[in-house]
Amino acid sequence: MSANELISGDFTERxxxxxxxxxxxxxxxxxxxNDPNAVALATVDEDGLPNVRMVLLKGFDSDGFVFYTNFESQKGREILGQKKAAxxxxxxxxxxxxxxxxxxxxVTEEEADAYFQTRARGSRIGAxxxxxxxPLESRFALERAVAEYTARYAxxxxPRPPYWSGFRIKPVSIEFWKDQNFRLHDRIEFRRKAPEGDWQKIRMYP
Structure with a gap:
């Protein structure tokens, strides 16, 4: 049975x-x-104002969805502050x-170290x-910093910067949506009360 058939049917196979x-x-x-693993990541700042940007999914399993970033970035600070995301x-x-x-x-230090070493050398320098x-005073300032670290790690x-690591979203809700004619789309939500709980399947109105 294809994924198309599953989304259009009763999801009895999942x-x-x-x-x-x-x-x-x-x-x-x-x-x-381009980038089938690209995903919009939503966070909330300390004032409760939402933020969204594109990141790349770098792994997933039954524990959750993993991506990597600079923890001193805006999204890093917001996630560390709120401990939740979408x-x-x-x-x-x-x-x-x-x-x-x-x-x-x-993610664990071991996970972050292992992934960091798979990145292109230029991307590791960039981190x-x-x-x-x-704020960046000029493009030249960034290029100068890249040159300095390229020389340092010639x-x-x-090594992985201490402020660079990964986050894992441990989902309590995963919703699948499939376009259908006349905007009568198929929607099914898997929902649970806690990341370790059992899933409940709910079909939603479009």
Missing amino acids: DEPFKLFAEWLKDAEGSEI MCFHWKTLRRQVRVRGPVEI WASKQSR IGEI
């Missing part, structure tokens, strides 16, 4: 959402031209959307050079 998400992401990898995947060519909400935890989300491995 008692939890992660396998269905894996199928949809695999479909997106075959259809999206995501929205939208695959336009497939006419599908997935929404994720839940509390957030920091040191960029004071993310803070030989050998580049």
Whole structure:
């Protein structure tokens, strides 16, 4: 049975959402031209004002959805302050959307170190050079910082900055949306009271 058939049917083949998400992401990898793992990440600042931006999903399993960032960035500070976030995947060519909400935890040091070393060398240098989300006096200042760190780490491995790591959203809600004619879309939400709880499936009005 295809993911299309599942979303249009009764979802009797799925008692939890992660396998269905894996199928949809695999479909997106075959259809999206750029970054099928791109996702809108929503956070809330200390004044309760929401923020949203695009990030890249770097991993997921039954524990949650993982992405990496500078913890001193705006999104890093907001997540550390509120300990919760939401995501929205939208695959336009497939006419599908997935929404994720839940509390957030920091990945382990081992996870962060392992992922950091998979990044391109230039990206690792950039993690040191960029004071993310803070005012930049000029493009030259950034280029100078990149040159300085390139010289500092000219030989050998580049260590992970202490302020750079990953977050894991541990979902309490995952909603799948599939476009249908006349805006009578298919929506199904998997919901639970806590990240360790059992999932409840609920079909929603479009």
